[in-house]
Structure formats: C-alpha cells, structure tokens
Amino acid sequence: MLSVQATRLAIAIGAAAAAGIIAFAVLYFTPALRIVEGTTPNVPVASEGGLQGYNHTIVSIADVNLLADIADTPDKKTKGLAVRSSMTEGEGMLFVFDADYPHPFWMNGMKFPIDIIWLDSEKTVVHVEHSLPPCPNQFDCPNYQPDKNARYVLETVAGFSERHGVKEGTQAQFEL
Numbered sequence: 380m381l382s383v384q385a386t387r388l389a390i391a392i393g394a395a396a397a398a399g400i401i402a403f404a405v406l407y408f409t410p411a412l413r414i415v416e417g418t419t420p421n422v423p424v425a426s427e428g429g430l431q432g433y434n435h436t437i438v439s440i441a442d443v444n445l446l447a448d449i450a451d452t453p454d455k456k457t458k459g460l461a462v463r464s465s466m467t468e469g470e471g472m473l474f475v476f477d478a479d480y481p482h483p484f485w486m487n488g489m490k491f492p493i494d495i496i497w498l499d500s501e502k503t504v505v506h507v508e509h510s511l512p513p514c515p516n517q518f519d520c521p522n523y524q525p526d527k528n529a530r531y532v533l534e535t536v537a538g539f540s541e542r543h544g545v546k547e548g549t550q551a552q553f554e555l
Contacts, residue, residue: 442544445535464490474532494538496533497529497532504551512537
C-alpha cells in the first residue's frame with residue numbers, strides 16, 4: 380500500500396499534468412487565439428494594438444476580423460498608412476468619408492505594399508486594388524480609384540484580398 384504522503388504526491392502530480400493538458404487544449408483549440416488558414420470564419424486575427432490617437436473598430440470581411448485604425452479627419456486621411464513602417468495580417472486602416480465618391484488613393488510615403496478595398500455606403504466591396512507597391516517618389520506616384528462611388532476605403536497588407544477571397548460584392552461589417 381502507498382503511504383499517505385505518496386498518495387498525496389501522486390494526486391498532486393496527476394492534477395498538475397491534467398491542468399497542463401487542459402491549458403494546452405484551450406490555447407491550441409481556441410480559434411480566437413491563433414490563426415489557422417481555412418478554419419473558423421470571423422476569427423479575430425488581431426485583438427490588440429492599433430495606432431495611438433486613432434479610434435479603432437473591428438472590420439469583419441470575408442473570413443476574418445481586422446483591427447482597423449479609423450482615418451476620419453483630413454490629417455489622418457492625408458497621412459494614411461504612411462505613418463506605419465509595417466502592418467500585420469490582422470490590422471488595417473479604415474477611411475471614412477461623408478459622401479459617396481470614387482475616392483482616389485495613392486501610395487506616396489508608404490513603406491510597404493498594400494491592398495486597397497473600396498466599399499459603398501452599404502459596406503459592400505465595389506473595387507479592389509491588389510498588392511500596390513509604394514511610390515518611388517512623389518513625382519512618380521499613380522492614383523488608384525474605382526469606377527463606382529464608395530463611402531469607405533479599407534487598406535490591408537498586400538495579398539490580403541486574394542488570401543481571403545475579398546472581391547467585388549463581398550460584404551463587410553463594422554461599427555463606427
């Protein structure tokens with residue numbers, strides 16, 4: 380027979396092992412805590428961060444949620460993502476306009492390539508520009524714009540739209 384001390388030690392070791400297994404299972408199988416391509420839709424890819432001095436919102440589009448900085452003032456719209464040196468798959472910038480218009484964008488001052496996604500007032504994608512490179516200088520910097528009116532513009536990391544199937548007609552959701 381085991382002594383009382385040996386029994387208590389065996390119970391403590393078993394409980395610690397069980398707690399470790401449960402913790403691993405929770406961390407491994409909870410989709411909100413990690414990114415797994417092709418799994419649960421609308422899983423947040425970024426849960427914290429964002430630029431200081433900006434309001435933020437979660438933009439649900441295609442199969443992910445993005446943490447988006449909101450560019451809602453003339454200064455923030457002018458600077459755009461040029462204030463960042465990089466961005467993750469789960470981050471973006473949402474430009475909010477007062478009127479429907481084919482708002483033109485350019486890549487002046489950018490440090491990394493991005494996708495630009497135009498959305499109408501119903502938050503439906505009306506145009507996508509894929510993997511746009513930064514401009515070499517302000518004198519050699521093309522404008523990009525849709526042939527349709529848009530109310531919102533979402534900027535994401537390059538390749539985001541293709542990886543997640545974002546195309547014309549894709550519906551987005553967010554609260555301002």
